[in-house]
Amino acid sequence: MTDFSANSPAMPVVDALQVLVGLCGEGWSVVTNQGSARIWPALSRRPGDFHYNPSTMGGAIPLALGLALAQPRRNVLAVTGDGSLLMSLGSLVTVAGSGGTNLTVVVLDNRLYEVTGGQRTAATGVAVDYAALAQAAGFASVANFGELAAWQRDAARFLREPGPKLVRLAVLPAPRELLRSSTPPLAEQLADLQQALRA
Amino acid sequence: MFTGPEIASTLIELGITHVVWIPDTTLGPWETALDSTPGLCLVRVCREGEAWPLAAGLHLGGKAPLVVMQTTGLFESGDALRNVLYDLKLPIYSLIGVRNGLVAGSRDTAKTFAEPILAAWGLDWVRIDSPADKPKLAEHVRRCRAEGKAGVALMAEGAP
Numbered sequence: 001m002t003d004f005s006a007n008s009p010a011m012p013v014v015d016a017l018q019v020l021v022g023l024c025g026e027g028w029s030v031v032t033n034q035g036s037a038r039i040w041p042a043l044s045r046r047p048g049d050f051h052y053n054p055s056t057m058g059g060a061i062p063l064a065l066g067l068a069l070a071q072p073r074r075n076v077l078a079v080t081g082d083g084s085l086l087m088s089l090g091s092l093v094t095v096a097g098s099g100g101t102n103l104t105v106v107v108l109d110n111r112l113y114e115v116t117g118g119q120r121t122a123a124t125g126v127a128v129d130y131a132a133l134a135q136a137a138g139f140a141s142v143a144n145f146g147e148l149a150a151w152q153r154d155a156a157r158f159l160r161e162p163g164p165k166l167v168r169l170a171v172l173p174a175p176r177e178l179l180r181s182s183t184p185p186l187a188e189q190l191a192d193l194q195q196a197l198r199a
Numbered sequence: 200m201f202t203g204p205e206i207a208s209t210l211i212e213l214g215i216t217h218v219v220w221i222p223d224t225t226l227g228p229w230e231t232a233l234d235s236t237p238g239l240c241l242v243r244v245c246r247e248g249e250a251w252p253l254a255a256g257l258h259l260g261g262k263a264p265l266v267v268m269q270t271t272g273l274f275e276s277g278d279a280l281r282n283v284l285y286d287l288k289l290p291i292y293s294l295i296g297v298r299n300g301l302v303a304g305s306r307d308t309a310k311t312f313a314e315p316i317l318a319a320w321g322l323d324w325v326r327i328d329s330p331a332d333k334p335k336l337a338e339h340v341r342r343c344r345a346e347g348k349a350g351v352a353l354m355a356e357g358a359p
Contacts, residue, residue, distance in 0.1 A: 031256075050259070056282040059252035062244070066256020066264070069217070069242065090245030094253070098242055186287065193259060 011148035013108060013171040014178065018043060019155045020077065020106065028075045029067055029193070033060035035114045035174055036079040038181045045184065047192035048074075053183040058088030061105055065095050068103040071197060075102050082109040083121045085130065092166070096138030101163040105134070108171045115179060134166035146170035200225075200354055201333060203232030209333075210265060211238055213340050217257050218242065219250045220267035225296050225356040247272030251279040254291045266293035269356075270309045274316065281320070284349045292340055292350050300328065300355030313353055324351040 017036065021044045024030055030049040032040045037053035050067075052060050064078035085091075085107055095103060107130045113119045131142035141161035145151040151169060158167055201209070206229050210218065218233050219242045220226065233241045242257075244250050247268050254264040273280070273295050283289050299307040317324050325339040326332065336352050343350030 054282065054286050056248065056252060056279045058248065059279055059282065062249040063252035063256040063259075066219075066253040066258075067260045068256070069240070070257045070260020070262040088246065088249060091249050094242075094244050094249055190259065190287065194261075197260060 008170060009146035010110070010170040010172045011146065011151060013110070013174045014039060014043070015148050016108070016151060016169045016171050017079070019152055020079070023156055023159055024075070024077050028077055029064075029071070029197075030077045030079065031060055031064040031067065032079040033057075034081050034084055035179055036081065036108060037183050038115075039174055039178050040079065041184055042178060042181045046196075048196040050189055050193050051183045054186075057084050058086075058091065060084060061088065061091040061095065064105075065091070065098060065100060065103055068100045069098060072100070072102055074197075075104065077104045077106065079106045079108065081114065082107055082111060082123065082128070082130065083113045086121055086123060089133065092134050092137040092139070095164050096134075101140070103164045104159065105139075105164070105166040107166065107168040109168050110171050110173055112173060114173060118173060130168040131166060139164050139166050141165040143167045144170075200327060200330065200356075201229070203229040205333075207232040207236040207239060209337055211236060213337055214263050215265045216240060216262040217254075217264040218267055219244060219254045219257070219264055221245075221247055221250070221269075221272055222267075223269040223271075223296055223298070223356070224359050225354075226267060226269070247276035248279040251276060251283040251291065255283045255287055255289050258289050258291060264291065266291060267295075268293070269296045270298055270313045270353075274309075274312065277316075277320075284320075284322070290343065290347050290349050292343060292352075294336070294352045294354060296356045297353050298356055299358055300353070301357045305358075317351055317353070322351050323348060324353055327352055327354045329355075 033052040033055040037051040060080045068076040131144045135142045217240045250266045257264040298309040299305040325335045
């Protein structure tokens with residue numbers, strides 16, 4: 001049973017993302033947004049990825065789904081915060097209904113609007129099980145992790161599960177200096193992405 | 200205005216690969232044709248704000264999407280549209296049904312706000328108000344494509 005209490009385990013967000021950086025290499029496109037669009041490029045920069053900033057909140061999953069439908073032989077990873085997902089919970093149904101199986105959604109759950117300074121989301125005090133929501137929406141594989149060691153041990157296996165997949169990672173707030181990192185210029189990213197997808 | 204088979208064949212002729220939509224009572228009857236025409240893929244979203252970034256992903260992935268919704272959905276999805284068309288600068292084309300557009304004298308704000316909002320957003324649009332205007336859709340899509348910019352076809356609808 002997953003622990004969603006206020007004292008439930010949570011992992012450092014950089015360490016949580018570093019696991020994915022190591023696993024999602026060749027054959028993957030990674031779409032980040034909000035806080036993760038600032039953290040991921042500090043860890044890794046590849047032409048097939050898209051760090052969606054400025055974004056429309058709730059837009060990362062639909063954009064990643066569009067990429068996945070357009071490129072069915074490519075694995076697409078969408079990294080979203082819980083605040084962004086709450087803006088567009090219906091997108092989970094859109095993903096499942098689309099028939100796309102090559103999309104993996106990672107929800108970084110810290111119960112905060114982090115990039116605006118750490119205000120609480122509407123889910124504060126509510127034990128929202130995003131993995132269960134995704135499963136109910138029709139995702140083929142879902143998982144919850146709060147312990148870094150378990151995530152490091154099981155992430156590769158989870159990424160091999162049938163899609164669409166959603167994993168909720170309970171994470172600690174990001175270091176402030178990382179949230180001030182700049183996202184690579186959009187025009188440069190878009191050109192790199194389109195060139196990588198044509199290759 | 201357009202029948203389902205008419206719109207499907209027009210879209211195929213234009214090279215459209217995906218229709219990302221939320222239907223209304225006028226657009227809804229196109230569903231069978233859009234869903235069954237080889238070469239066209241119909242993508243159903245839950246909220247209009249999803250349609251723009253989803254179309255953006257399709258475009259970035261090398262496909263040619265068309266966004267289809269009613270004016271009410273256009274209004275609802277304003278920030279998503281702004282982000283995709285202006286921040287990302289992607290030339291996504293959309294076909295928007297104008298609720299009550301065919302009802303003379305209608306003061307439905309879903310009709311009267313449509314063009315002022317498109318003007319405020321700096322978008323290029325064409326009006327399809329009668330069957331004689333139907334060729335304007337393909338002409339406008341081709342012109343926007345040649346100029347590498349987004350465009351909108353406002354298609355007048357009857358009362359819901």
